[in-house]
Amino acid sequence: MSKRNIYLKTIPVAEALERARAALDREALVGSETVPAHLAAGRVTAAPVHARLSSPAFHSAAMDGIAVKAEATFTAREGHPLRLEPGRDFFPVNTGQPLPGGTDAVIKIEDVVQDPGGALQIEAPAFPWMHVRRIGQDIVATELMLPQNHPLSAYDVGALLSAGIWELEVWQPLRICFIPTGDEVLDFATRPQPAPGQVVESNSQVLAALAKNWGARMRWTAPVPDDPERIRRAVEEALASEAQVVVVGAGSSAGTRDFTSRIFAELGEVLAHGLAVSPGKPTLIGTAAGKLLVGAPGYPGSAIVCFEEVLAPLVAWLGRAPAPSRERIEVRITRKTPSRLGAEEMLRLAVGKIGEEAMAVPLGRGPGMITNLTRAQALVRVPAGSEGLEQDERVSAELLVPAPLLESVLVHVGSHDNTLDLLSNELMGRGEPLRLVSSNVGSLGGLTALRAGSAMFAGVHLFDPQSGDFNFPFLEKYLPGLEVVVVNLAIRHQGLIVPAGNPKNIRDIHDLAREDVGFINRQRGAGTRILLDYHLKQAGIAPARVRGYEREEYTHMAVAVNVLTGSADAALGIRSAAKALGLDFVPLARERYDLVIPARFTEDHKILTLIELLQSEPLIKQIDALGGYETPLTGRIMHPGMGLEG
Amino acid sequence: MSKRNIYLKTIPVAEALERARAALDREALVGSETVPAHLAAGRVTAAPVHARLSSPAFHSAAMDGIAVKAEATFTAREGHPLRLEPGRDFFPVNTGQPLPGGTDAVIKIEDVVQDPGGALQIEAPAFPWMHVRRIGQDIVATELMLPQNHPLSAYDVGALLSAGIWELEVWQPLRICFIPTGDEVLDFATRPQPAPGQVVESNSQVLAALAKNWGARMRWTAPVPDDPERIRRAVEEALASEAQVVVVGAGSSAGTRDFTSRIFAELGEVLAHGLAVSPGKPTLIGTAAGKLLVGAPGYPGSAIVCFEEVLAPLVAWLGRAPAPSRERIEVRITRKTPSRLGAEEMLRLAVGKIGEEAMAVPLGRGPGMITNLTRAQALVRVPAGSEGLEQDERVSAELLVPAPLLESVLVHVGSHDNTLDLLSNELMGRGEPLRLVSSNVGSLGGLTALRAGSAMFAGVHLFDPQSGDFNFPFLEKYLPGLEVVVVNLAIRHQGLIVPAGNPKNIRDIHDLAREDVGFINRQRGAGTRILLDYHLKQAGIAPARVRGYEREEYTHMAVAVNVLTGSADAALGIRSAAKALGLDFVPLARERYDLVIPARFTEDHKILTLIELLQSEPLIKQIDALGGYETPLTGRIMHPGMGLEG
Numbered sequence A, B: 001m002s003k004r005n006i007y008l009k010t011i012p013v014a015e016a017l018e019r020a021r022a023a024l025d026r027e028a029l030v031g032s033e034t035v036p037a038h039l040a041a042g043r044v045t046a047a048p049v050h051a052r053l054s055s056p057a058f059h060s061a062a063m064d065g066i067a068v069k070a071e072a073t074f075t076a077r078e079g080h081p082l083r084l085e086p087g088r089d090f091f092p093v094n095t096g097q098p099l100p101g102g103t104d105a106v107i108k109i110e111d112v113v114q115d116p117g118g119a120l121q122i123e124a125p126a127f128p129w130m131h132v133r134r135i136g137q138d139i140v141a142t143e144l145m146l147p148q149n150h151p152l153s154a155y156d157v158g159a160l161l162s163a164g165i166w167e168l169e170v171w172q173p174l175r176i177c178f179i180p181t182g183d184e185v186l187d188f189a190t191r192p193q194p195a196p197g198q199v200v201e202s203n204s205q206v207l208a209a210l211a212k213n214w215g216a217r218m219r220w221t222a223p224v225p226d227d228p229e230r231i232r233r234a235v236e237e238a239l240a241s242e243a244q245v246v247v248v249g250a251g252s253s254a255g256t257r258d259f260t261s262r263i264f265a266e267l268g269e270v271l272a273h274g275l276a277v278s279p280g281k282p283t284l285i286g287t288a289a290g291k292l293l294v295g296a297p298g299y300p301g302s303a304i305v306c307f308e309e310v311l312a313p314l315v316a317w318l319g320r321a322p323a324p325s326r327e328r329i330e331v332r333i334t335r336k337t338p339s340r341l342g343a344e345e346m347l348r349l350a351v352g353k354i355g356e357e358a359m360a361v362p363l364g365r366g367p368g369m370i371t372n373l374t375r376a377q378a379l380v381r382v383p384a385g386s387e388g389l390e391q392d393e394r395v396s397a398e399l400l401v402p403a404p405l406l407e408s409v410l411v412h413v414g415s416h417d418n419t420l421d422l423l424s425n426e427l428m429g430r431g432e433p434l435r436l437v438s439s440n441v442g443s444l445g446g447l448t449a450l451r452a453g454s455a456m457f458a459g460v461h462l463f464d465p466q467s468g469d470f471n472f473p474f475l476e477k478y479l480p481g482l483e484v485v486v487v488n489l490a491i492r493h494q495g496l497i498v499p500a501g502n503p504k505n506i507r508d509i510h511d512l513a514r515e516d517v518g519f520i521n522r523q524r525g526a527g528t529r530i531l532l533d534y535h536l537k538q539a540g541i542a543p544a545r546v547r548g549y550e551r552e553e554y555t556h557m558a559v560a561v562n563v564l565t566g567s568a569d570a571a572l573g574i575r576s577a578a579k580a581l582g583l584d585f586v587p588l589a590r591e592r593y594d595l596v597i598p599a600r601f602t603e604d605h606k607i608l609t610l611i612e613l614l615q616s617e618p619l620i621k622q623i624d625a626l627g628g629y630e631t632p633l634t635g636r637i638m639h640p641g642m643g644l645e646g
Helices: A014-025 A154-162 A202-212 A228-240 A260-268 A300-318 A369-374 A403-408 A418-426 A442-452 A472-478 A508-514 A527-539 A557-565 A575-580 A606-614 A617-626 B014-022 B154-162 B203-214 B227-238 B260-267 B300-318 B372-376 B403-408 B418-425 B443-452 B472-480 B509-513 B527-538 B556-564 B575-580 B603-614 B619-624
Strands: A032-036 A065-068 A083-084 A091-093 A105-108 A110-115 A120-122 A144-146 A165-170 A175-180 A216-222 A244-251 A268-275 A284-288 A291-296 A328-333 A342-353 A357-362 A378-382 A393-398 A409-414 A435-440 A458-460 A486-496 A519-522 A571-572 A586-598 B032-035 B065-068 B082-084 B092-093 B103-106 B112-114 B120-122 B142-146 B167-171 B174-182 B217-219 B246-247 B269-273 B284-288 B289-298 B328-333 B343-356 B357-362 B380-381 B394-399 B409-414 B435-440 B457-460 B484-498 B519-522 B572-576 B584-597
Touching: A014 A268, A014 A284, A083 A175, A091 B300, A105 B380, A144 A154, A144 A284, A154 B203, A154 B300, A154 B372, A175 A202, A175 A228, A202 A216, A202 A244, A202 A300, A202 A527, A202 B154, A228 A244, A228 A260, A228 B457, A244 A300, A260 A268, A260 A284, A260 A291, A268 A393, A284 B435, A291 A300, A300 A369, A300 B154, A328 A342, A328 A378, A328 A527, A342 A409, A342 A435, A357 A409, A369 B154, A409 A442, A409 A606, A418 A435, A418 A486, A418 A575, A418 A606, A418 A617, A418 B142, A418 B435, A435 A442, A442 A527, A442 A586, A442 B509, A472 A486, A486 A508, A486 A557, A486 A575, A486 A606, A508 A527, A519 A527, A519 A557, A527 A571, A527 A586, A557 A575, A575 A586, B014 B269, B014 B300, B032 B418, B065 B082, B112 B260, B142 B227, B174 B203, B174 B227, B203 B217, B203 B246, B203 B300, B227 B246, B227 B260, B246 B300, B260 B269, B260 B284, B260 B289, B269 B472, B289 B300, B300 B372, B328 B380, B343 B403, B343 B409, B343 B435, B357 B394, B357 B409, B357 B603, B403 B409, B409 B443, B409 B603, B418 B435, B418 B484, B418 B575, B418 B603, B418 B619, B435 B443, B435 B584, B443 B457, B443 B527, B443 B584, B472 B484, B484 B509, B484 B556, B484 B575, B484 B603, B519 B527, B519 B556, B527 B572, B527 B584, B556 B572, B556 B575, B575 B584, B584 B603
Parallel strands: A175 A216, A175 A244, A244 A291, A328 A357, A409 A435, A409 A458, A519 A571, B174 B217, B174 B246, B246 B289, B328 B357, B409 B435, B409 B457, B519 B572
Antiparallel strands: A032 A165, A065 A091, A065 A105, A083 A120, A110 A120, A268 A284, A284 A291, A328 A393, A342 A357, A342 A378, A378 A393, A458 A586, A486 A571, A486 A586, B032 B167, B065 B092, B065 B103, B082 B120, B112 B120, B269 B284, B284 B289, B328 B394, B343 B357, B343 B380, B380 B394, B457 B584, B484 B572, B484 B584
C-alpha cells in the first residue's frame, strides 16, 4: 500500500484556535479602510468615532404646539386662563422645529384653547424647557460616539449620519480563498452528471454562504485533482492573492491521497492536525506567509464543523468582530445516544415543542449525511468526557433556527410513507406554515415514541393476522392506557419492487427464496418487515433462505434505490416508491396507513391543521396521483375492527 | 392656526398588521423567480424541491481501509488471523470511493496487519455493509428535499448541489421605496452643513440596513419638501415602480405639515393611522394599487419601531419568510420606570451582567434620542395596561446584541467625565474587548446604584468641605457597611466655562450673580453641582440670585454646548469640555475623580482589566493630552484622608 499520513495527536478545538491566534499577527494581516457611513452596517470600527455635529444642533420643539417664554405664563391656572397673542406671546411650532428666539418652552396643541381672531388661552403655566429638546441633549459635537472595534448596527448608521459623519474607518473585510480538491470531485458550475464514484463539489458554496453571514468574502477555484504539485500551486497562488485565509477542501485526512498537511508544512507551518471533535476531526490548521491556512474535511458534516468551529471564530477574531453565536434552549433528548469518549461530539437534533417542552430527536451521525444538517433545528455538544446522552436527559442545545420557529414544528416519529412528503409540503403552504419533522423509525418505533411522549403523532401500518385488523391490536399492546385518536392517511399497496421489465421474472413471495434473487430488507420494527415475515411464514419460507434478509434500509425509497442500481433484485415496499424510480411492482397486499395521535394533542392548533388538511380535496387528489394508494378513508377517524372497509 | 390632522383612534400593532394582511393579496403582489442554487441561501423556496441525484449515488467506503466481501472473512478471529491477497481478497479504498464490484464491506486501515509482499492479515470478520455508505442512504432521487416556503440556509445550498439541483424557484425579494419628506430635512448624500432648524436625513439608511438583514432591497429618493403635490407625485412614481412597498418618511403625524394620510387616502385607502405603541404612535398604514403604503414617523426612535414592528413582519409575510425575532433573556430593572397606560411602550435598556444576573438600566425615552438606540443592548415591552416597571422587577427582555456580548459589558453608573470616553475606547482595544456602558446620573446617583447592586463601579468626585477630603466621607454616609475599593481616575480642574474670548469678562464665582449673566446648571446629585453650591455659599450668594440655576443638564459637554450656542453665558464644568468645544475656562478648583468598586467585584476579570488599564502608560498619556487633568494618582488605590496629595 502507498504511504499514508498519520495524525498528529488530536487536540481540543479551543487549543487549536489558541495556537492559530498566537501564530498570526492580525495587525499586519488585516488593515483598515474608509467606507461611506451609510453603507457601514455590519462592519467594525477601526478607530474611535467622534461626533461632528450636535444633536439636536438647536433647541427644538419636542411636540406639536406653541413656543412661549415660560416666565410669561406663570400666572395661568385652571379657571384663570391666560390669553396669548400670536407673534408676540406665542409662535406655532411643529415637532422638530427650532424654538423662535426668546422662547424657551413648548405647550402641546392639545392644551390650548383657540380664541376667535387667532389668540389662544392656556390654563396652566409652562416651565422652562418644557417639551423642548435642548442643544446637544443627544449627541455633543467632539464627543466619542463609537469606540474602536465596535460592530456597526443599522441604528449606528442613523447616529453617524445625524452627527455629520459621512465616512469612517473600518476593518477590511476578511477574504477567504477556497480550493476544493479530489479526483472524484466535479465542479458544480459545469452542472455535471456524476458517474459512479464521482460527487458534486458543494462545500465551497456552503462556506461561501456562511462567510457572507460572517461579513467575509469568499472566492473559490475549480476542483483541483489529487496531484500534490497542482494543489501546492493552487495554494501558492491563493497565498499570493489578497486573501488572508486559504482553505483547502478535502485531502486533510489520513488517506493515501491526503497531501494537504505535507503541502502546508512545505509552504509554512502546520499548527494542528486532527481535532478532538466529531465530526470534524480531520481538520488541519497552519500558517504561511503570515496568512491562515485551513485544511477542511471533505464530508459535508465534518466540513461544516470545521467552518463553524474553527474558521468562524478565527475570521471574527481577525476582523475584530464578535464570534458568531447561537441562542441556547433546554431540550429533552428522546432517544438514548451513546457517544465516544475522547472527542467532543456535535450532535444535531430535530426539535419541536410539545406543550411547553422542546423535544429533541437526535439525528444520525454519519458525517456524510447532508440531510442531518438540513433537518436539524438545534445541535448539542456532548463533551469529550461523556459517554453520551440518556433518554429524557435535559440538555442545553444551540438553536440553528429562530426560536419562534420551534412553535411551528410538528414532530412525527414512525413509519415512512411518500404521502408524508406531500403532507410536509402542504403544511408549509398554510397561512401559518407548519414544519413537519419526521423521524423514520418504523411503525413500532413510532408507538414507542408516543409512549415516551417524544412525538406528536406516529404513522403506523401494522397488520394483525389474528384479528385481520390494522393498528388497533398493537395500540392495546404497546400503548396500554394511552387515549389516542386514529386518523387514516391512506390505504396503500405493498408489493415486491423489482427492476423495470422484471428481468428475473419475480411473481410472488416464493421467488424470494430463489438462489439467484438478492433481497434488500427493511429494519426491525418496520410494518413492512412485519408484513414480509407474515407472508414468508404463510409461504413456509424461513428468513435464512432469503438472500439479503439481513440487509436493512430505513425507507421505501432506500430499498427501491437498491433495486434501481442493481444492488438488490427485489424489495418489499409501496407502489409509489417503485413508480417514482420507474421500477416494476408486483402487488402483494393492501394495508391501512393511519396516523395515531394522543388525545391530549387533538386540541393543539398544529394537529387541528393537520387533520383539516387530511380532509381537504386537493391533498386527496395529490395522494391519488401518486399511484398505489386508495383514499376512501383518508382523513376519517378509525375505530377497532374497521379493517380496510371503514 | 392652519388645519391639523386628527388621529383616527389608535389601535394595537397586531390589529394594524391584521388589517394590512387582509387588505393585501400577496399572491398577486409577490411572484417567484429562478435563481442558481449556489446563490440561494437566505431566499425562500416558492415550490417544493425534489432530489435529482441520490446521495450517495453509489455504495461507497465510509472509512479509509480495504474493501472485502464480508462472507469471505467470517473465519477471521483473534489469534486466528485470515490472510488476504491484494486484488483478489481485498482492494484498498479511501473514504468516499466506490466499492469495487463483488465487495460489500470495508475494514478500517487500523484493523489490518501488513504482511511482507503486499498481503494483509485480519483478526476479526467483517459483516455485510460494515463501514459502507449505501446508495441513497442520505438522499434518494425524486424524494422531497425541501418543501415550499422553506427559508434556505447555507446547509441547504450544499444539499441542493449534492442532489444535482442547479437552480430553483424562490420568492422574489421584497422591494421597498423610501421617500423622506420635510422642508428642514437635508440629503445626507450632499454632505450638508445644517443651519439651525435643519437636520440630516438618516432614517432612509437605517431602513436600508435593516431591509438588507430582512433579505429585502430598498431604494430611496432625495428628501421631498413639505408640499402635498410633490409628495403625492413621489408616491405615485414609487407605486408605478417595481417596489411592492412604499414608505413615506415623516409627515405621518398630526402637525400642520403632515400631508401623508391625506395623500394615502386620495391614492388608495388608509388602513390604520396611529398605533397604540410608544414610540411609534404616528405610524400610518395603507394600500394603493395593491401595494403596501407606510407612513413612518420622523423621529429616529419612532421610525425604528415602525420599521421593526410594522414593516419587518409585513415584509416577511409578503416574502413567506419567518418574521425576524430576537433572543429573550430575563433582566433585573435597576430603576423604577413609570409608563403611560393605553399604549405598549418599547423601552430600551443598557444591560450588563453582574455575576449571573443581567442588570438593565432603562434608557431615556425621548424618541428623538439616537444614543438611546445605539447604547441599548436590549428592549422590553411594557404592556399597554401596565403603569410601568418597578425597581428590581425581573422582566423578559429582547436582546439587540448577541447574548455572549453581555458578558463583556462593564456597567458604570455615576458622574460623567471625558476620560470615560478614553477608557471606553481603550477597553474595546483589548484582546477580549470590554464594552463600557455608562449611565450619567451624577456622583450621588452612582453611589445609589452601587447600593442597589446595579453597577459594577461608580465614578464620583464629591468634595467634603468639613474634612477637606474627597469621596470617602460620602461613602461612609451613603454606603455604610459596603466594602469598596477606591481607585483614582484623575485629578481634574473644575471651573467656569465661558464663550471664547470671555465676552462678559467672567472672573470668578461672584460674576454668576450678575443680572447680565445666564447660567446653565448640572442636575441635583452631580458632584459639580455640589461644588457649585459650596462655592456659592462661600461667596454668600443665594442660588435664587443665579439666573438659570434651575436649568439642568446631565453632562459637562451638554452645559458646554449651551455656552457654545449662546443659550447660556457660563457653566461650571471641567476644562476638557471647554477645550473640546474651543471655549474659555476660568479655573475654580481641583478635585479628585475616583472610581468606587465594590470589593466583591475586584476579582472580576473585567474590573481587573479596567484597573490594569488605569495603570498603563498609554492611557495616562492620553488623559494628560486632554488638558485639565493631573495624573499623579491615576490607577492608585485611595484611602481616607489622602485629599489631593496621595
